[in-house]
Amino acid sequence: MTTQPPEPSPRPAPSEELRASHDDREAVVEQLRDAAAEGRIDFDELDSRLEQALTAKTHAELAVLTADLPRLTSPESQSPLVLKGGMYGASRGPGRWEVPGHVIARGGLGGVKIDFTRVECRRTEVTVEAYGETSGVTIVIPDAWAADTSGMDPGVGGLTDKTTPDRLPGTPLIRLTGSGGAGGVAIRHPNRGERRKLHDNPAQG
Template sequence: MRASHHDRDTVVERLRDAAAEGRLDPDEFDERLERALTAKTHADLNALTADLPAPQAALQQAAEQQRPPLVVQGGISGAALGPNRWQAPAHITAHGGLGGATLDFSRVQSHLPEIHVEAHGDTSGVTIVIPDGWAADTAGIDPGIGGLKDKTTPDRHPGTPLIRLTGTGGLGGVHIRHPNRRERRKLDTDPA
């Protein structure tokens, strides 16, 4: 597969990090840097970093992928995650139950490229709030009777996770959106 500018830049950063850590001497760094900047394929780039350890972010992502899914049960009185700070795992399952469930990602900082949210609206529904700059892929959800309301924008900022939504709307439906006016004011006045 042909390499893009972004692919080459990523390898250049890994080579710079390896040189800064003392894994590459200056001559070897210069030679690999030149080869990275002129690489045509992914195979050319992979050969330049094959003997280097995986970057720390990749190790953290692999560890996150191994964590068991977080399960949120709406039950009779409902359940909510957020708007306080919390750590989002790679997979979350939310059941609306009778009281409803809310997942508020407004204050979540995640290094994951993707977060899988399996939502089941049940009777009272599931509401998911994602920050501006995050995007959602809702193609994997069955709207059921309650339906799916997607009020997010497709404008995804670099380095932000994609919310991959699956599951079913059930009777209560699934609603995914960005923060409303009231929530934005609260975020502005209370950034903690």
């Protein structure tokens, strides 16, 4: 009886020939939209590339669409900004500061305030994980931005949401999660005093 040699195992497909997933296509769509917002590609080219991205079947087809664009750092690989109230409180802003994709705020005994009114943020979404603890967390966002507070546990201190849903196209959405604790969490647009400072010092860094 003749023994047949074993059939060779199928060779794995090169990475560029792997089939693209919905998440792969969505990541490229996001990169293309960011590139258009930065003026790297015009809107006619954006429409053409978006159509190709949404119908791409392999990684190679997607790679061609972003080959001439800067490589983006994955939000998952960036460390979150952590603010702890401690005894004396903590704040970030007003002023220009780099906004990461994830911010963690713990009110502690002194409270935390996060002011986004002067930042330049190209992200479409920022997650703010807020824990009111003893003295609470206050978040101030520009009028053009909007907030999603559906993932927030109000806790004993409660959640105060004084934002409007009038989000302008291309502006970030603040996705608020966490717990109000005893001090509560508040998210709002600038108050009268803050608006006066913005008006009097529009270019403050």
